[in-house]
Amino acid sequence: MPEGHSVHRLARQFRDVFGGAALAVSSPQGKFSAGAARIDGHVLERAEAHGKQMFLYFSHDLVMRVHLGLYGAWDFGGDSTFTGASSIGAPRRIGEQELGAESPDDDQASVSGGPAAGLLTVAGPGDYDGPPEPTGAVRVRLVSDHGWADLRGPTACEVLTPAEAAAVRRKLGPDPLNHGQGDEEEFVRRIRKSTTSTALQLMKQDVLAGVGNVYRAEVLFRLGLDPMLPGTSLQREEAQALWEDIARIMADGVRDGRIITTELRDRPSGVGVDVGCGPASRGGMGDGLPRRPNKDVPAEDSHYxxxxxxxxxxxxxxxxxxxxxxGxxxxxxxxxxxx
Ligand SMILES: [Zn+2]
Incomplete structure (x- = not known):
């Protein structure tokens, strides 16, 4: 399952390639036909990630919510305008493909940086003549003048009113990649009120949204915390340190497109930069591809x-x-x- 950094990359991708565009929305598979009809033809105004879920806000105030879950994935393709705007490089798949997961239990991020194999052809200027015939069970297809995105296999895909979307987001814990005011305090309050172990609580999306199995293990090690420590036994400073370190290593994950939690001195290969260092990149239009100072860190050096x-x-x-x-x-x- 993608951890939060992958979903934030995905939201950025939607902003870059579809932001401000009227989208033709359909459900080639048919399962989402009614939902698609409610947003078909409207302009995508915002794309936001909250933990492991993505919210697409349309101009007529309806919201599409997507949770990829274990098996969901997006494919993208389009003309050179579309691919030039892509913050994740050439059209590729985001979802299980980006994860390169060895089993559904693994939240492992892919080491691969380039376009996933077997993906779409990038059309040259003037060569693009629309999306290909849908293959497989495409739940949703979004099409602009310049490109398209196909969603397959999500755990959740639905259209919500703003009030309904807000209710879903209220139930989620704070997302360390969204940096809202008071979020750190809210996380500290939530995790310290339960006797449940810190390790289990870090995976609970109503305590902290976006963290999965890799980040929780790695951040507990980085801070030298006993995973079985009950939340109620966490010092305030320890809980704050958890929030801050998670935010730091997940921001690197957004930048790098993979999870690297080791500091440079702890990598036998000596490759890359420290966590929280290196050029930050917003990627996206006009900014070229995101700079990834840790792109060459070997997989065996990536985790503690x-x-x-x-x-x-x-x-x-x-x-x-x-x-x-x-489990x-x-x-x-x-x-x-x-x-
Ligand atoms: Zn040790």
């Missing part, structure tokens, strides 16, 4: 504990541990993160 069970800790040499917690695998260093 995630999927490193049995391997030596990068700090103390102890074996990294792994166990099942609430997901938890990774940690029993020495560095002792309770």
């Amino acid at each position: 504990v995630y999927k490193r069970e049995g391997l030596p800790c990068r700090h103390c040499g102890s074996q990294i541990a792994m166990k099942d917690l609430g 997901r695998k938890l990774y940690w260093c029993p020495s560095c993160q002792a309770g």
Whole structure:
């Protein structure tokens, strides 16, 4: 399942390629025909990510909500105007393809930076003559004058009124990539009020929106926190540090298109820059492709504990541990993160 950084990249992509455009909306598969009819022909005004969900706001005040879940994915294609505006490079798939997941349990981000294999042809100027025939179960197709996007296999895809969309978003916890005023305090309040372990709470979307299995394991290691520490035992400063570090490493994830949580000194390859460093890029129109100072960091250098069970800790040499917690695998260093 994509962690929040991938959904933020996706929202940025929608803003770049479809923002301000009237979209023809259809459901080639038929499952979303009624929803598509409600937004067909209207202008996309905003695209926002909130945790793992994306909200597309249209000019007539209706909102399309999409949650990719485990199997959902978007494909994009279009003419050179469209691909030039793309903040994620040439048309490619965002969803499970970007993740390169080895199993549905993995929130692993892809190491691949380029367009995913088997994707669309980029049409040259004047060569684009509309989207291809839909193949497979395309739930939604969005088409502008310059390009198109196909959605397959989402967990949720629906059209909401502004009030309904606001209600959905209120139930979600604060998103560290949205930086709203008071969000940090709200996160601190939510996580410290429950006796549930910190590790489980970091995955709860009503405590913190956007974090998945990789980020939760990595941030707990980075802060030397015992994953099993009850939320009620977290010091205020520890909870604040969690929020701030998650925001830092997830912002890097948006920039890099993959999850890298190791500091430079802890990478045997010596490749890349420290977390939170390197050129920030907004990407998008006129800004070229996002600059990715960590694009060449080898996969085996990317994480401290995630999927490193049995391997030596990068700090103390102890074996990294792994166990099942609430149906997901938890990774940690029993020495560095002792309770
Ligand atoms: Zn250790």
